[in-house]
Amino acid sequence: MDKMFKFPLKMHVGAPCEPVVKEEEKVQRGQCIAEPTKGLGAKIHASVTGIVSKVTESEIIIKADENQSNDYLKIKQCxxxxxxxxxxxxxxxxxxxxxxxxxxxxxxxxxxxVANCVECEPLLKHNIKLLEENPEMVIKGIRYAMEATKAPKGYMGIKSKNKKAIDSVKKALNGATDIEVKELQDLYPMGEERALIHAILGQWLRPDQLPLEAKCVVLNTETLANITRAVENRKPVIDKDFSVAGKLKSGKETTVFFQVPVGTQVCELVEKAGGIDGAFGEVVIGGPYTGKADNLENATVTKISGGAIVTIELPEFTGKLGLLVCACGASEERLKDVASKMNAEVVGSVECKNIEHIKNASKCKTPGD
Structure with missing residues (x-):
């Protein structure tokens, strides 16, 4: 059976990329297949060697060769x-x-x-496991980011409960003072940028302010590792770390997959993690707070998807239901989606008093506090 890999043309903030390959074209793992042409965006590369099966306005589908290698076409020397x-x-x-x-x-x-090593969402564990097993990859990424921005200091925000990761990072730092580990409370959403900056620097940014106004650039754990790969190995983002958890035959422990080819079907990873244990409710792509339900057969790993969570069967709710919408959690649309799957009658919806509407987004005034 042919193995298909799907590449959405929008895996980033900004406009969708434009394809630079055509149907029936042979592509190599690491080859650029789409480029940003309308302002903000990021290049997209093939994670497998194969034939371009389909090109649409929203995605590129590649039929992978049967035999694959971990080798890749390197980005140009910069x-x-x-x-x-x-x-x-x-x-x-x-x-x-x-x-x-x-x-x-x-x-x-x-x-x-500021290295966002919080791994904010429950059940997702690939960032923490990376810090436990290969902290040097992230530390190097921080130093490359410091060099690029001329920042003299780096901070790594890690929840204090992740003792093994903290010990691993401190051992790798070996007494260096240019990067400092900050142990954080186990609160949600401690990984929100303003919450992280407040916890580390003691400064609250307004909902309409960006980290730069606190003289900070915030980068995620895996993003920093990808910077190291790009600078040292000239590797494009063609692989993704991914967590799988929930109602699985393997039990309650989260399974972490390192460097899964982008475009891989999520159902394949769920099976590798043990498979779904009987009847279930949803498959949530992302974390339990801000993830979205998706069809397991259609969901694919992207550059920004962190995990898949298989939920228990959603219980039926026969009474009337009111919704409280929080900027730090699910949107009103998502809450109504869950309520409808529980056959609940939604009679009202109110917003948390801490919400402020900034352009098209809802922001919390003091996230994590």
Whole structure:
């Protein structure tokens, strides 16, 4: 059976990329298949060697060759870290998808690189496991980001409960003072940028302010590892770390997959993690707070998807239901989706008093506090 890999043309903040390949064209793992042409965006590369099966306005589908190699076409040799990050198509791997090369253009000679190592959403564990097993990859990424932005100091925000990861990072730092580990409370959403900056620097940014106003550039754990791969190995973002958890035959422990080819079907990873244990409710792509339900057969790994969570069967709710919408959690649309699957009668919806509407987004005034 042919193995198909799907590449959405929008795996980042900004406009969708434009395909630079055609149907029936042979492509190599690591080859650029789509480029940003309308402002903000990030290049997309093939994660497998194969034949382009289909090109649409929203995605590229590649039929993978039967025999695959971990080798890849390297990005071109670049003169700067920022150019390497752009060529590699690096975006925020924590879910936001903001193009990393844009962040690194900031010059903060009196500022900080803040490594978001919080792994905010419950059940997702690939970032923490990376820190436990290969902290050097992330530390190098912080230093490359410091070099690009001229920031003299780096901070790594890690929840204090992740003792093994903290010990691993401190051992790798070996007494260095340019990067400091900050142990954080086990609160949600401690990984929100403003919550992280407040916990580390004691400064609250308004909902309409960006981290740069606190002289900070915030980058996710896996994003930093991808910067290291781009600079040292000229590797584009063609693989993704991924967590699978929930109602599985293997039990309650989260299974972490490192460097899964982008475009892989999520159902394949769920099976590798043990398979679904009987009847279930939803498959949530992302974390339990801000993830979205998806069809297991259609869901694919993207540059910004962090995990898949198989839920228990959703219980029926026969009474009337009111919704409280929080900027730090699910949207009203998502809450209504869950309520409808529980056959609940939604009679009202109110917003948390801490919400502020900034452009098209809802922001919390003091996230994590």
């Amino acid at each position: 003169d700067s870290i920022i150019d390497s990050v752009f060529e590699a198509g690096i975006v925020g791997a924590g879910g936001a998808g903001f193009p990393a090369h844009v962040k690194l253009k900031a010059e903060i000679a009196d500022g900080y690189i």
